[in-house]
Every structure is written in structure tokens, then in C-alpha cells.
Amino acid sequence: MSHAVPSVTTRPRPSADDAPTTDAPLIEIRGVSAGYENKRQKTRLIALRDVNLDVRGGEFLAIVGPSGCGKTTLINMIAGFMKPLEGTIRVHGEPVQGPGADRAMVFQDYAVLPWRTVYKNVMFALENRHPRPSKAVSAERITHALELVGLTGFEKSYPYELSGGMRQRVGIARALVSEPEILLMDEPFGAVDAMTREAMQAEFEKIIAQTGQTVFFITHSIDEALTLADRVVIVSNRPGRVKEILDVDLPKPRFDEGVRRSERFGELREHIWNQLQAEALGAKIGEDR
Template sequence: MTSTESNSTSSRVGAPLVVAENMTVGYELEQQRQLLTALTDINLTIHEGEFMVLVGPSGCGKTTFINAVAGLLSPWEGSVTYEGKPIKGTSKDRAMVFQDYALMPWRTVEKNVAMPFEFIAHPFSDKEIQEQVYQVIRNVGLDGFEKSFPHELSGGMRQRVGIARAMVTQPKLLLADEPFGALDAMTREVLQGQLEKLVMESGQTVIFITHSIDEAISLGDRIAVISHRPGTVREIVEVNIERPRLAEGEITQHPDYGPLRQHLWDLVKDEALGAKSEDVA
């Protein structure tokens, strides 16, 4: 059920895509003129086509990790590489889905989704871009809403616009920071199913953050449990449940589900309690 970086093979679908080695990274706190270490000595490899989920207590450094992979932060020590090269700055190969949607309220759905093409060099005509935009809008089930504005949509629909925008340039790597965190349970389940389908069809690699253990098991090939701050990789748990997991039936009925859930819950609870007692001390 569990694995370490050195002995796990079953869910490694392709070559290493993102490799963090002994990575320590954090922030300069301007007011206090001091450094805050968010993650320390991180060793984590994400393979091509893999769906890697990060879980861990609030403030343990999950967002920091994907910010480093996105190229928004540089390691203080150690390294993080993409296709074998140190990550320097952002790239169209690595697209982010934010928890708060981050849509432009004055732009229609199609104009929001088309936005990434304004920032990358590409060979496409306006007509080709529109075709791609309409295709990805269809893929997330929003056809008919191309001309709507974000305020005319529900929260779940807005989140789907965010996913469509991240998918439209067909990035090799999708970085998703609690994309479904603010949604009701039913919408969340529907979107999880849509995301699984999209990712299975595209073969994309995903790094996905969640606070939900059920979501982690539903979506992840592997789940990295991060310890409380400064975060380290506490354990990597493999999920060997066949896909599609969410298209039909109840994944919770799978015989591996209960034991996996319990194991993850024990790890995460442990870390959350550890963080609390340290904060008080």
C-alpha cells in the first residue's frame, strides 16, 4: 500500500517529469526581516502521466511546492527540475488551476478561456484558437455558456471555466491547488469525474492539492502526505484502484478503499495534531 521514492514502481507511468531533490524553499518575511522555511529536504518525483496528490495540514507547504514547480519560487537548497532541467520561471507546459478561480469578471467565458494564448508564443490563427476554446468548453460541459460572464455562472461552473482555461493550451503538467475546495459535495463529485476523464484522455500529468482524503483516493495514482511546517514528505501512498474510478459505481465499495482511507486519515491526523501542539509550545 505504501511506498518510498526508491522502491515504488507500479504507478510510475512514464519517465520522471518533475524531480525535487533535497529541496528546501520558503519566503523572506519583509516586515520581520527574516526567512520562513516552508518546505525542507523534499524528495519527490512525479512521472509523466501520473496523477500525484499532495495532502497535509494547513500551512505545511503544499501551495509552496506547486509554486516552485510552476517557477514562481526558487529553491534555497537542493533542486527542482522539469524534464531534467532546473525550473526557472514559468512555462506554458505547466498550467495552474487556482482555488479562487481567478477569472476576469469583465470577460466572457470564451475570453477567459482564451486568455493563455495572449501570453504564449503559438502558431494558431484566431479561428483555430476559437475552435480549441470551444472544444475545451465542451469538454468541461459548459457549451452554451461561451458568451456568459463569470457573475452569471454558479461556483461550480466558474471552477470549470478555470479548468478549461488551464487545459486549453494542452499543458503537459497541470498544477491544481485545491480546485474543488469551495464547492458543494455533489458538484465536486461531478467535476472530479470530469477531471479524471479529461486527464485519462489527454495523458496529462497532474499535481493536485486537496484537504479531502476521499478526493485524494478518488483521483490520485499516488498520494504524498506532507508533514506539518516546515513540510517534508512523510509518506507516499499508492492507490492501486483501476480507472475510471468515478465514471460509474461507488469507488468507496472497492476493497482497498477502507484500509487506504484509514491509513491516510491516521497520517494526516497525526500531522495536524503535531502542528497544533508545536504552535502552542
């Protein structure tokens, strides 16, 4: 494979002083550093440093980067599960103070409740809503969510009766049923086999085309990022920083073989691969010193 960087549409890493030139973004990340403090030893492990990123409403943003670069830390902060050490994260201009009904998380593992049926697993998301929808509205939403992920007919099944891919569909349906504005997805297809993963990607592309939700999506797969995302953010390592943002200027739907086999798809894929390889090489040199 050639290591020449092709011509790509990129944006430079934004600074904390950058102001949006159009309508305000849905998610604003400004000067965020994050990690873990050991107060007893007065030390910090920094996972992310000075991250600045905007996510537009209705956008599908994919994050790629080496293991340990802070991708999951970033998505957990947007979800409100943890707070940055420095900087701010805002949704609709308001600081994120904790989890909210406007955001729903889909994890890599299935995270389903084994003692509940498929229907009641999805219902769980509505049971924790305030105010809780009426029984009729809840039933309609659950039925629609299961239909979207292809689980109609499995409402009474238990997780142990389902394949791994089907259990992950339950998790996605549970995220969709509360109709959140933002879907936060941390390697949601990473635990399934390659064929199931590709099938779920194709279905998910159709779902988001229908719902129009904003998606913040973490993946280790370059092909997955290019197939699904409007933009791809490459995160560097040690500590994590936004290295580059690429516009994916490919037509949708992208599960058309003509798109995925196109010269442009290959150029973008090679460029991201080269950037990640440069990160891996830099990390190895740092270890050897």
C-alpha cells in the first residue's frame, strides 16, 4: 500500500477560541482535558487533553483512534457519566451536568437484563422517563423500535434465546424507544461476528436515515466509520487530542458496492490508515526511548 497522503477534505484542529460561523452546534466541546486523579498520591492520569469539537444537529460523527486514546472517556463525558478535569461540554448551549433524556447510550457489550423479555428490556428505558409515557404510547413506541431493528416477533423472547447480534439489537431498540435527540454509541457492533456486523451497519444506516438523530459513534473500524459517518474525527494518543477532522464526501446510502469500491472510498480509507499508523509508530518510538 502506498503511503502517499491523497487529497482529502479536512479541517485543522480547532482552537478553544474558535467560534461557530453558522448556527450554534448541538454539542460543543471546548478545551476539554480528562482523566483520573489519585488524590492520595496527588497524581493525574490524563486520557484527553485540550479537545475542541463541535457536533451539528442531525450529524453522524465517527471517532477513530488507537486503543487508550480516550475515546470512551469522551463519550462518557458527553453522556454525563463523568466530568472533565478542565474545559466544558455543552448540549444546546447548556453545560452537561449529568445524564439526560436527550441522550441515550449504546455500549459494546449487550447490557440487556437477562430476567426480562425483549419487550420488557426495551420498556425499561421508558420506565425511567419523567414524565413516563402512557401505556398506549409506550406500547406504540416499543413496537416501532423493535420494528426498526428487525425484532418484530421476538417480543416474548429472553436474552438467552437470542444470538449476540439480536441482543445488541435489543440494546439499540432500548436507546431508540425514548426518542433521544442524541445517540452515543461506543463500539456498538464490536462484539458480533463480521457478517452480522455488516448486516447491522446496513440496517443502522437506514434507521438513522429515518430518525434523523444526531449520532456520536466510536469505532476501531475505518470501513465502518467511512460507511456510516458524515465526518470522521481522528484522535491521537498519549494523551488523546483531535488530530484531524475529515468530511466524508461520499454519496449515501454507502452500502452500495459501487460506493464502497470507489476510488474515493479507497483514498479516504488509506489516508485514515496512514494517520493511525503514524500514531502507532510514534507511540512505539516513545516506548523505546
